[in-house]
Amino acid sequence: MDDAAATHLTETTKEKLRQTVGKIERLEEEKKEVAEQIKEVYAEAKAFGFDVKALRQVIRLRKVDKADREEQEMMLELYLLATGDA
Template identity: 45%
Template sequence: MDIGNGPEGSATGGIAADRLRSIIERVERLEEERKALGSDIRDIFAEAKSAGFDVKVVKQIIKLRKQEPAEVEEQETLLDIYRRALGM
């Protein structure tokens, strides 16, 4: 599988080194961005907590907002049925 010496850069052992380096560096940059975003999200949850919001509930709301309304309704119906079955 020799890629050759085309626009992808010099090939070593069948690997286009410039292309490989580019792919690795792009993934590394995205991982750094993800790390920064995770830190930003933690900061926002800390802000919510300091404002008196229950972070666990806020996370549940975020999860629900990602779902389809029919899916949420079905889960809530089942939750209600299960609660009643347990006398809650």
């Protein structure tokens, strides 16, 4: 965007843009903080003796609809059988 285009923005539009950028920056910071908290919870789980890799898989699977998950598992089983790995 050149200077001529920027001068065509109204003050209201410029302020809305600044607010939007500020909001995104705040949310990115919150996301970073939440990610750190999740990392700490996984560390606690590991300290309790839980298998973190399995725990991550459980979390991932719980996000998937049960019917979709069952379909994925059936497809995986079929592929494993077809490749002789089951």
